[in-house]
Amino acid sequence: xxxxxxxxxxxxxxxxxxxxxxxxxxxxxxxxxxxxxxxxxxxxxxxxxxxxxxxxxxxxxxxxxxxxxxxxxxxxxxxxxxxxxxxxxxxxxxxxxxxxxxxxxxxxxxxxxxxxxxxxxxxxxxxxxxxxxxxxxxxxxxxxxxxxxxxxxxxxxxxxxxxxxxxxxxxxxxxxxxxxxxxxxxxxxxxxxxxxxxxxxxxxxxxxxxxxxxxxxxxxxxxxxxxxxxxxxxxxxxxxxxxxxxxxxxxxxxxxxxxxxxxxxxxxxxxxxxxxxxxxxxxxxxxxxxxxxxxxxxxxxxxxxxxxxxxxxxxxxxxxxxxxxxxxxxxxxxxxxxxxxxxxxxxxxxxxxxxxxxxxxxxxxxxxxxxxxxxxxxxxxxxxxxxxxxxxxxxxxxxxxxxxxxxxxxxxxxxxxxxxxxxxxxxxxxxxxxxxxxxxxxxxxxxxxxxxxxxxxxxxxxxxxxxxxxxxxxxxxxxxxxxxxxxxxxxxxxxxxxxxxxxxxxxxxxxxxxxxxxxxxxxxxxxxxxxxxxx
Numbered sequence: 001x002x003x004x005x006x007x008x009x010x011x012x013x014x015x016x017x018x019x020x021x022x023x024x025x026x027x028x029x030x031x032x033x034x035x036x037x038x039x040x041x042x043x044x045x046x047x048x049x050x051x052x053x054x055x056x057x058x059x060x061x062x063x064x065x066x067x068x069x070x071x072x073x074x075x076x077x078x079x080x081x082x083x084x085x086x087x088x089x090x091x092x093x094x095x096x097x098x099x100x101x102x103x104x105x106x107x108x109x110x111x112x113x114x115x116x117x118x119x120x121x122x123x124x125x126x127x128x129x130x131x132x133x134x135x136x137x138x139x140x141x142x143x144x145x146x147x148x149x150x151x152x153x154x155x156x157x158x159x160x161x162x163x164x165x166x167x168x169x170x171x172x173x174x175x176x177x178x179x180x181x182x183x184x185x186x187x188x189x190x191x192x193x194x195x196x197x198x199x200x201x202x203x204x205x206x207x208x209x210x211x212x213x214x215x216x217x218x219x220x221x222x223x224x225x226x227x228x229x230x231x232x233x234x235x236x237x238x239x240x241x242x243x244x245x246x247x248x249x250x251x252x253x254x255x256x257x258x259x260x261x262x263x264x265x266x267x268x269x270x271x272x273x274x275x276x277x278x279x280x281x282x283x284x285x286x287x288x289x290x291x292x293x294x295x296x297x298x299x300x301x302x303x304x305x306x307x308x309x310x311x312x313x314x315x316x317x318x319x320x321x322x323x324x325x326x327x328x329x330x331x332x333x334x335x336x337x338x339x340x341x342x343x344x345x346x347x348x349x350x351x352x353x354x355x356x357x358x359x360x361x362x363x364x365x366x367x368x369x370x371x372x373x374x375x376x377x378x379x380x381x382x383x384x385x386x387x388x389x390x391x392x393x394x395x396x397x398x399x400x401x402x403x404x405x406x407x408x409x410x411x412x413x414x415x416x417x418x419x420x421x422x423x424x425x426x427x428x429x430x431x432x433x434x435x436x437x438x439x440x441x442x443x444x445x446x447x448x449x450x451x452x453x454x455x456x457x458x459x460x461x462x463x464x465x466x467x468x469x470x471x472x473x474x475x476x477x478x479x480x481x482x483x484x485x486x487x488x489x490x491x492x493x494x495x496x497x498x499x500x501x502x503x504x505x506x507x508x509x510x511x512x513x514x515x516x517x518x519x520x521x522x523x524x525x526x527x528x529x530x531x532x533x534x535x
Contacts, residue, residue, distance in 0.1 A: 035143035043096035087132030087277035103162035210437035230298035237266035297348035311335035
């Protein structure tokens, strides 16, 4: 029943989003619809909290007279409490439902765009000088209510926005239900829908949920709680939030995102999933150039960085502690190992990290080969290599892999001399133009990794399964010159069944006899018709 309700609400939201579809591209109307949903969420949260505060006085928040002395006194008190509890403040006249009523009430449509712009600025300004200022700063900057894409005239724009908000106002997000995350699930659903329609740009902000599940389950192996989780290329934050679903509690979320629009989306997503503003620290900067959390170490680190992105391997970076131990920098045209080096640096001594990368990182030579050898031979941190199917990411069809690194391997003498290889590249279902991991495919990957990572060492390494996985020794890795290409370790060759030549010969004889009989029939017909035979 809950799933059906969530699906219904998600479809309603997608239908509302499609009101804007004809006006602009998927990545643009995404910013509008998600921004309005976020505003509605903040309003409802504020309204419920204020009513709770006012309940002993028998007053409803919407009934406060904002201009009276008594009303102003109440508002000041509520504002102080709300800024501490929620991190922001909205007056009764600034609530989503109040703006909707102004734009659609009493059978006449009033101009609300100016009021709406002021309210969105007021939300951000209410946090100035408080602990939550950075978390709410410029959150609505991508919601441009003056854009000509909303309509040719101000009246057209007002009509469209009023209609969208009125439809949203009719949906109950059940914020009072502690066992429901209708809004969070709906938000994730919409982000996924926009990603599927945004083509190559989708990779900038979204990791398919199936891949997020794999990464999240890998880094939470053997854990019930996490002190910290970090994503250096956090996009919309879906991967960080997915990790939280795999454990009972996450103490603190950290992330960094270079794209300002996606950075805003991530902060909204965290708040929409009821992550308190004090529990997340998301920064808008280039991770490789200007890391914002360099002094911190994290218990779990996950990432789906842009594949083979360009970066600046300046010689000055050899003075950076993230890169200097390796003696080599990743090539300027492929930053894949630069992200690995950064993440390993941020990982604490008992932590696990999982990163999605293009297959080329497993076998490319030169500087990348040197870095790969250093991670395996000098540090011995590589724990597993997992091959994924091609075409499971939006905007690219290339095959990808997951590297799992564990700084605690050296504490286990037996396990420190082996690496698990999993070939999951053939396990998927095709959905339209995309390949997708099914739940059983995800379960098999995780069960195989955990059998290897958590099994008692006395019985020998677990996790090997013919044509699917293999536990390789470091000696084998050395013999392959640190080439990690999965087919070198997991033999997926399927031997063809032997051909029965005698049987084929007998079939040919039967065919020959049949052909002769057919020729005789055709020749007889031709004779009766008085024409030459065709042979």
